[in-house]
Amino acid sequence: MADSTEAALPLPLDALHRRLGARMVPFAGYAMPIQYEGIIAEHLWTRAHAGLFDVSHMGQLLVPPAEDVALETLLPGDITGLGSGVLRYSLLLDPHGGILDDLMVTRRERDLYLVVNGAVKAADIAHLRAGGISVDYRDDWALLALQGPQAVTVLERLVPGVADLRFMRAGAFAWAGHDLWVSRSGYTGEDGFEISIVADGVEAFAEALLAEPEVKPIGLGARDSLRLEAGLPLYGHDLDPGTNPIEAGLAFAISKRRKLEGGFPGAAIVLGQLLHGAPRKRIGLAIEGKLPAREGAPVFAGDTPVGTVTSGGFAPSVGAPIAMAYVAAAHAADGTPLEIEVRGRRLAATVVPMPFKPKNYVRAEGKQP
Amino acid sequence: MTLYFTREHEWLDVAGDTATVGITDYAQGQLGDVVFVEVPEAGRVVAKGKEAAVVESVKAASDVYSPVSGTVTEANAALTEDPALVNTAPEGDGWFFKLTLSDPAELDGLMDAAAYKAWVATL
Numbered sequence: 001m002a003d004s005t006e007a008a009l010p011l012p013l014d015a016l017h018r019r020l021g022a023r024m025v026p027f028a029g030y031a032m033p034i035q036y037e038g039i040i041a042e043h044l045w046t047r048a049h050a051g052l053f054d055v056s057h058m059g060q061l062l063v064p065p066a067e068d069v070a071l072e073t074l075l076p077g078d079i080t081g082l083g084s085g086v087l088r089y090s091l092l093l094d095p096h097g098g099i100l101d102d103l104m105v106t107r108r109e110r111d112l113y114l115v116v117n118g119a120v121k122a123a124d125i126a127h128l129r130a131g132g133i134s135v136d137y138r139d140d141w142a143l144l145a146l147q148g149p150q151a152v153t154v155l156e157r158l159v160p161g162v163a164d165l166r167f168m169r170a171g172a173f174a175w176a177g178h179d180l181w182v183s184r185s186g187y188t189g190e191d192g193f194e195i196s197i198v199a200d201g202v203e204a205f206a207e208a209l210l211a212e213p214e215v216k217p218i219g220l221g222a223r224d225s226l227r228l229e230a231g232l233p234l235y236g237h238d239l240d241p242g243t244n245p246i247e248a249g250l251a252f253a254i255s256k257r258r259k260l261e262g263g264f265p266g267a268a269i270v271l272g273q274l275l276h277g278a279p280r281k282r283i284g285l286a287i288e289g290k291l292p293a294r295e296g297a298p299v300f301a302g303d304t305p306v307g308t309v310t311s312g313g314f315a316p317s318v319g320a321p322i323a324m325a326y327v328a329a330a331h332a333a334d335g336t337p338l339e340i341e342v343r344g345r346r347l348a349a350t351v352v353p354m355p356f357k358p359k360n361y362v363r364a365e366g367k368q369p
Numbered sequence: 370m371t372l373y374f375t376r377e378h379e380w381l382d383v384a385g386d387t388a389t390v391g392i393t394d395y396a397q398g399q400l401g402d403v404v405f406v407e408v409p410e411a412g413r414v415v416a417k418g419k420e421a422a423v424v425e426s427v428k429a430a431s432d433v434y435s436p437v438s439g440t441v442t443e444a445n446a447a448l449t450e451d452p453a454l455v456n457t458a459p460e461g462d463g464w465f466f467k468l469t470l471s472d473p474a475e476l477d478g479l480m481d482a483a484a485y486k487a488w489v490a491t492l
Contacts, residue, residue, distance in 0.1 A: 314404040316427070321405075
């Protein structure tokens with residue numbers, strides 16, 4: 001059961017995590033904190049107060065703004081029409097519409113700012129460059145997430161002005177002489193921020209945040225349980241090249257203009273499924289009893305296998321096990337009774353809408369990004 | 370009553386030919402919050418080093434191996450209602466099952482408390 005961190009590289013906050021008593025595990029090639037005081041306590045703290053996450057393993061990439069046209073050949077988002085300081089969730093797709101990664105793209109004054117998943121960032125960079133994109137990989141920057149209903153109170157205290165940002169909006173700020181790029185976004189279903197800061201300044205900034213009474217450090221374990229409750233897919237588990245945006249329930253990531261014009265990888269397949277329906281769908285499952293179903297568990301309708309769990313675990317805010325699964329479209333409607341097989345036993349489960357826990361975003365009036 | 374420990378982080382409290390089995394404080398700390406425990410039912414025959422129970426934490430499922438061979442006489446029913454007992458009292462109320470030893474000689478290879486503590490300190 002002992003975790004090895006030998007092959008894992010340290011991130012800028014490595015020493016701070018260890019001082020805080022984190023249990024470090026290898027993740028995406030780095031030594032990262034899986035938990036501090038415990039996943040359930042950290043999860044519930046984030047839902048009630050503010051949790052600080054180190055997500056410096058994620059790739060922060062800069063692309064020249066004029067390459068927005070080229071970028072649109074690799075993903076289905078409207079990037080040329082993206083306003084300054086606006087985030088767009090998008091997907092790098094392969095020629096079959098398979099998902100190579102999910103990412104955030106923000107237009108800034110002098111560049112397009114991309115945040116990609118840590119585990120696949122090297123492949124993403126190679127893919128972007130092969131597509132003719134000039135990528136400036138900023139591994140000299142750290143990335144923090146401050147999430148929870150009190151995140152805005154805390155961050156506004158340290159960085160005045162951030163409270164004016166709305167969900168999926170971002171801007172340039174400063175703290176103690178360091179430039180910050182602050183986005184009102186996250187991966188917990190809560191209000192909150194993601195903050196990019198030069199690696200040399202991140203430890204002092206993290207300590208300043210942790211000195212606020214509303215803030216505790218939160219590990220990867222709670223990050224996973226929070227995003228699962230929020231119904232947010234995790235790349236490498238719920239999304240991979242074998243899944244496409246329609247079956248993944250991510251049609252919203254295909255911008256309106258791109259639905260009409262196409263011109264992204266796999267557009268014929270993806271837009272065909274958008275019109276006629278996907279043969280399978282990513283769904284949420286509420287599970288009876290207390291036994292969690294994990295990734296890989298088969299899903300049945302009676303004796304017929306109809307799908308597979310892609311993420312599953314105990315949901316601290318729900319107080320019960322929940323799961324995400326891909327199931328055949330005929331069994332994907334909300335309320336459909338299904339069964340999940342775990343160690344030879346069948347667990348009763350019901351298809352439920354996601355998120356499992358309502359989101360608490362602070363949206364711009366009339367905007368649903 | 371004699372306490373024994375394994376390198377798989379189980380403890381075994383032996384009185385005569387019966388024993389109580391659980392996981393150590395170190396093990397529960399490594400697992401994190403326990404949300405479900407599957408314990409063997411009375412009458413089941415378990416073998417030394419083979420899977421006897423499963424602990425589900427928030428993040429993963431882990432097998433628990435029987436430190437000795439024998440026949441289960443009782444499972445800890447309290448874990449059904451309150452699996453977190455494994456976290457709060459791993460070497461007390463959070464015990465997993467009791468069994469009758471089929472080969473007491475198997476105890477010879479296990480560690481005592483001092484040896485286990487010294488070994489954990491090296492991890």
